[in-house]
Amino acid sequence: MTKNSILERWLNRKKTTDTKLNAVPKHIKDLPIGESAPLSYGQQRLWFLQQLFPQNPFYHYVDVLRFKGILNVDVLTQSFQKIIERHDILRTTFLFKNDLGVQHVSSQMELEHSFFDISDQALNLRESIALDLALEISRQPFDLSKGPLFRIGIIQLTDREHFLVLSMHHIISDKWSMRILREELALIYQTLNSGLSPSLPKLEIQYADYAYLQRAKEIDSIHLDYWKSKLNGELSILNLPTDHPRPTHASYNGSLITKELSTELTNKLRILAKNSNTTLFVLLLSAFKVMLYRYTNQEDILIGTPFANRDEVELEKLVGFFNETLVLRSDLSGDPSFTSLVQKVRQTVLDAFSHKDTPFENLVKHLKPDRYISTNPLFQGMFLYHKVEPTPSFGDQLMLEHEPFDFGVSKFDLTLYISEEEDTIKTIFEYSTDLFEPETIERMQAHFKTMLEGIINDPDQRISRLPILSKNELKQQIVDWNDTEVTFPKIETIHEMIEGHVIRIPNETAVIDKDSQLTYTELDQKANRIAQHLQTLHVTPNTPIGLCCQRSIEMVIGIFGILKAGCAYVPLDPDYPIDRLQWMLDDSKAPIVLTQSQTADIFTNINSTIFSIDNILETQPSDTTILTENIGSDNLAYIIYTSGSTGRPKGVPVTHSNLIHSINARFDYYPDSPENFLLLSSLSFDSSIVGIFWTLSTGGCLVLPEFRIEQDMECLSTLISKYGITHTLLLPSLYSLLLQHGDAERMTSLKTIIVAGESCTSTLCKLHFGILPNVNLYNEYGPTEATVWCTVHHLSKEDAKRTIPIGKPIANTQIYVLDQNHQLVPQGATGEIFIGGAGVVKEYFNLQSLSTNRFVQNVFSTDVRSKLYRTGDLGRYRVDGLIEFLGRADRQVKIRGYRIELDEITEVLSQHPEIDEAVVFVHADDEKTSEDSWSKTIIEDKQTQQIIQLLQLLEPDQAEQLIESVETISENQLEYLFKD
Numbered sequence: 006m007t008k009n010s011i012l013e014r015w016l017n018r019k020k021t022t023d024t025k026l027n028a029v030p031k032h033i034k035d036l037p038i039g040e041s042a043p044l045s046y047g048q049q050r051l052w053f054l055q056q057l058f059p060q061n062p063f064y065h066y067v068d069v070l071r072f073k074g075i076l077n078v079d080v081l082t083q084s085f086q087k088i089i090e091r092h093d094i095l096r097t098t099f100l101f102k103n104d105l106g107v108q109h110v111s112s113q114m115e116l117e118h119s120f121f122d123i124s125d126q127a128l129n130l131r132e133s134i135a136l137d138l139a140l141e142i143s144r145q146p147f148d149l150s151k152g153p154l155f156r157i158g159i160i161q162l163t164d165r166e167h168f169l170v171l172s173m174h175h176i177i178s179d180k181w182s183m184r185i186l187r188e189e190l191a192l193i194y195q196t197l198n199s200g201l202s203p204s205l206p207k208l209e210i211q212y213a214d215y216a217y218l219q220r221a222k223e224i225d226s227i228h229l230d231y232w233k234s235k236l237n238g239e240l241s242i243l244n245l246p247t248d249h250p251r252p253t254h255a256s257y258n259g260s261l262i263t264k265e266l267s268t269e270l271t272n273k274l275r276i277l278a279k280n281s282n283t284t285l286f287v288l289l290l291s292a293f294k295v296m297l298y299r300y301t302n303q304e305d306i307l308i309g310t311p312f313a314n315r316d317e318v319e320l321e322k323l324v325g326f327f328n329e330t331l332v333l334r335s336d337l338s339g340d341p342s343f344t345s346l347v348q349k350v351r352q353t354v355l356d357a358f359s360h361k362d363t364p365f366e367n368l369v370k371h372l373k374p375d376r377y378i379s380t381n382p383l384f385q386g387m388f389l390y391h392k393v394e395p396t397p398s399f400g401d402q403l404m405l406e407h408e409p410f411d412f413g414v415s416k417f418d419l420t421l422y423i424s425e426e427e428d429t430i431k432t433i434f435e436y437s438t439d440l441f442e443p444e445t446i447e448r449m450q451a452h453f454k455t456m457l458e459g460i461i462n463d464p465d466q467r468i469s470r471l472p473i474l475s476k477n478e479l480k481q482q483i484v485d486w487n488d489t490e491v492t493f494p495k496i497e498t499i500h501e502m503i504e505g506h507v508i509r510i511p512n513e514t515a516v517i518d519k520d521s522q523l524t525y526t527e528l529d530q531k532a533n534r535i536a537q538h539l540q541t542l543h544v545t546p547n548t549p550i551g552l553c554c555q556r557s558i559e560m561v562i563g564i565f566g567i568l569k570a571g572c573a574y575v576p577l578d579p580d581y582p583i584d585r586l587q588w589m590l591d592d593s594k595a596p597i598v599l600t601q602s603q604t605a606d607i608f609t610n611i612n613s614t615i616f617s618i619d620n621i622l623e624t625q626p627s628d629t630t631i632l633t634e635n636i637g638s639d640n641l642a643y644i645i646y647t648s649g650s651t652g653r654p655k656g657v658p659v660t661h662s663n664l665i666h667s668i669n670a671r672f673d674y675y676p677d678s679p680e681n682f683l684l685l686s687s688l689s690f691d692s693s694i695v696g697i698f699w700t701l702s703t704g705g706c707l708v709l710p711e712f713r714i715e716q717d718m719e720c721l722s723t724l725i726s727k728y729g730i731t732h733t734l735l736l737p738s739l740y741s742l743l744l745q746h747g748d749a750e751r752m753t754s755l756k757t758i759i760v761a762g763e764s765c766t767s768t769l770c771k772l773h774f775g776i777l778p779n780v781n782l783y784n785e786y787g788p789t790e791a792t793v794w795c796t797v798h799h800l801s802k803e804d805a806k807r808t809i810p811i812g813k814p815i816a817n818t819q820i821y822v823l824d825q826n827h828q829l830v831p832q833g834a835t836g837e838i839f840i841g842g843a844g845v846v847k848e849y850f851n852l853q854s855l856s857t858n859r860f861v862q863n864v865f866s867t868d869v870r871s872k873l874y875r876t877g878d879l880g881r882y883r884v885d886g887l888i889e890f891l892g893r894a895d896r897q898v899k900i901r902g903y904r905i906e907l908d909e910i911t912e913v914l915s916q917h918p919e920i921d922e923a924v925v926f927v928h929a930d931d932e933k934t935s936e937d938s939w940s941k942t943i944i945e946d947k948q949t950q951q952i953i954q955l956l957q958l959l960e961p962d963q964a965e966q967l968i969e970s971v972e973t974i975s976e977n978q979l980e981y982l983f984k985d
């Protein structure tokens with residue numbers, strides 16, 4: 006059954022209950038006390054949310070006021086009672102009636118108040134005790150059906166200092182209402198206090214009238230059309246870099262951080278706003294948008310902003326919920342100057358206000374944006390601006406102070422409140438503590454300020470160039486975290502590093518495969534024969550030589566021999582399609598291919614000459630050392646082909662110098678070198694370099710398991726124990742299988758496990774420390790273009806708590822995380838990983854324009870020849886300088902370690918005469934797994950029970966909205982929900 010048909014069934018079931026709004030009496034003003042009125046649109050949304058989160062205080066409206074002077078507590082509570090009598094809304098509760106939410110006004114309601122005297126507590130503790138009490142009072146849940154939805158708490162700190170905590174459900178209040186309350190309170194209090202009885206003018210209408218009128222009013226289609234066109238197309242979901250993954254269900258817990266801007270900066274901003282013919286609201290909103298753009302790299306920025314929908318004079322005196330939300334969408338593409346962005350934002354704001362008469366809920370209903378239960382629809386960031394008004398007078402004896410109060414909630418991911426005071430501006434960041442740590446928001450605050458200063462310095466600056474990082478942060482990212490210089494002994498070729506061990510430990514085993522094994526001397530002699538054979542064919546230095554072998558001793562002999570001859574090997578995986586292999590041979594113009602006898606006949610129609618390694622070893626007469634002249638560190642060692650988006654694989658030519666760096670960096674980083682290394686990578690992945698060259702250049706033994714051993718974990722653990730394997734490198738997914746299905750008792754020889762090639766997960770980290778707690782686990786990261794690795798992280802148990810980092814740059818390597826304009830991104834924000842240093846190859850093989858695009862000028866180096874490789878990988882810096890990998894910026898994927906550009910497949914498919922257009926997706930098994938776990942949570946989840954109950958009670962369109970809003974529920978889960 007599809008989601009639609011379920012919905013259909015649901016709607017049919019509800020069809021009999023027509024819209025009850027018509028049943029509301031026309032003359033609502035005469036509505037007798039005790040009768041019910043409809044909910045305003047805004048109230049309906051809050052009521053709805055309250056059903057979903059009955060215990061959550063996120064829609065409480067809280068004010069904490071500080072009274073200094075002599076306070077008459079009795080008079081204060083009496084004053085509130087008078088206010089309750091004046092405003093129907095303060096006596097209102099919300100009920101279900103005939104399947105509808107209605108508001109019911111009681112003729113009487115007692116003020117709910119509490120009093121705490123803490124004046125006997127130690128003076129230095131009183132403030133914090135009072136704040137704790139205030140927090141408790143403000144978070145106490147309200148029952149919308151019972152009321153009162155308004156409570157106060159009075160806390161006495163000294164006989165001359167009191168806190169007044171005012172907590173209301175937002176469904177009956179808003180910011181404006183709070184001001185009315187303060188003003189009326191001041192008036193009534195003073196009157197009562199002087200022994201008189203207060204007489205405020207009677208209210209002309211009450212909130213219920215407004216609700217009724219709003220419901221009865223037709224929404225002008227011009228407004229709706231405006232929004233439909235303004236919010237057309239895919240709406241981006243603000244992708245702020247978070248410290249914690251977004252939970253399936255938001256808790257709406259939050260916090261506030263306040264910073265004050267200097268008077269000087271405030272004045273300059275005021276002047277700039279004036280000169281730009283706009284307001285501080287627009288100016289600061291534009292700056293906020295730029296900051297979000299710089300943090301997210303998203304150009305489509307949607308921000309919500311509330312406004313008081315109190316156009317009619319009668320509404321100005323009412324307490325109640327009149328807030329509406331406008332969505333302010335801006336396109337920041339094209340890197341405009343800040344001043345021109347301000348003009349665009351200004352127009353957006355003007356247009357939005359002139360079409361404000363479209364209730365937000367109607368907008369959501371009409372636009373049907375993609376909805377996820379833990380994100381707000383249409384926008385995830387909020388911007389609020391207000392001028393601080395003077396507090397009303399309570400007479401000569403009593404002063405009132407009013408500060409923002411943090412009661413631990415955040416309705417959105419991030420809200421920027423701007424509070425404009427006489428001399429200064431305060432920026433208050435309210436943030437979701439599900440997502441962010443306070444330090445992150447502190448930094449964001451500082452970035453906002455740096456950016457505002459940059460704007461003042463040069464308002465015409467392009468938005469990509471506005472400063473955002475502090476000098477310290479710049480130094481940290483450019484210098485401190487890239488301070489990796491290490492000097493190694495000078496050496497020209499990688500094979501020299503192996504030859505040293507031939508002299509030192511001639512009879513130690515160098516390499517073992519399933520059939521045989523070789524000592525260092527034997528390996529050297531056999532490699533010499535291969536080299537001599539190649540030399541008789543008059544190869545010149547750098548000549549690419551194809552090498553098509555299974556994982557075997559011949560393979561290692563072949564590599565070593567090719568290098569000794571001064572040539573570069575081109576790995577050709579015998580399991581690859583023959584067309585692809587032939588293409589690599591054509592592209593590299595390899596004149597010769599070395600094979601084993603069993604792989605010799607896969608090539609049929611090629612220009613290269615094929616030799617079998619076994620034959621050469623048998624026929625080549627001498628195994629003495631040969632001299633390789635004119636071979637130096639700039640010569641090529643290998644060319645590895647990786648997937649290319651043009652439809653053809655691209656060659657990455659790696660020099661001896663690159664390769665020596667890659668191995669030297671291991672000497673620098675790893676405390677011990679491999680005694681017995683199990684090679685699990687295929688030769689056509691550069692991760693095979695680790696096993697082959699690290700092991701042989703340190704005198705260890707390289708163990709080559711049989712082809713497809715990866716499919717049998719029992720066998721793999723036996724092999725580990727048989728050969729006393731100390732080191733290995735494998736994909737995290739394979740390691741996870743080994744841990745789950747292998748035999749840990751047979752893996753006791755292991756000392757070092759390296760995972761690489763794909764993301765290492767927390768689950769794997771936990772698994773590892775559960776099963777092999779004494780084995781060192783490392784996560785290495787790096788593309789072929791930077792020679793195997795460029796960052797590494799040594800994992801600890803604690804790492805499992807969050808995203809596993811890829812670590813820090815290795816010796817003589819620099820990493821920069823940059824945005825699309827090649828600017829450093831703030832710590833924590835997502836950018837593209839750029840790599841510099843000794844491992845970065847010069848270019849792609851024979852691909853000039855692609856090379857220019859991917860190997861770019863290193864602007865952080867004084868050496869003009871220095872290049873950075875743009876990886877296309879996304880990453881970010883953590884506070885501790887560790888880097889996290891966050892996926893790809895393009896359509897490259899990894900499938901079982903294979904690096905695949907999806908565009909390569911698309912390109913090839915499109916070449917078929919019958920195919921006009923092709924689209925390629927990866928069907929990830931992971932998705933299924935996460936969905937399975939979703940279904941488990943939702944079934945057990947209390948919230949689901951509430952959804953079910955709620956659906957029983959809802960109006961068809963409300964039910965529809967709810968179903969839409971739980972977009973992440975699969976068909977099966979929906980079926981479950983509707984099961985009777």
Ligand code: AMP
Binds near residue numbers: 763786
């Ligand atoms: P390759 O050139 O075949 O070695 O693939 C390099 C790519 O694999 C990188 O650009 C990343 O996208 C991915 N990769 C390599 N190591 C890691 C790692 N430790 N974590 C996440 N992704 C990785």
Ligand code: MG
Binds near residue numbers: 692787793
């Ligand atoms: Mg690799």
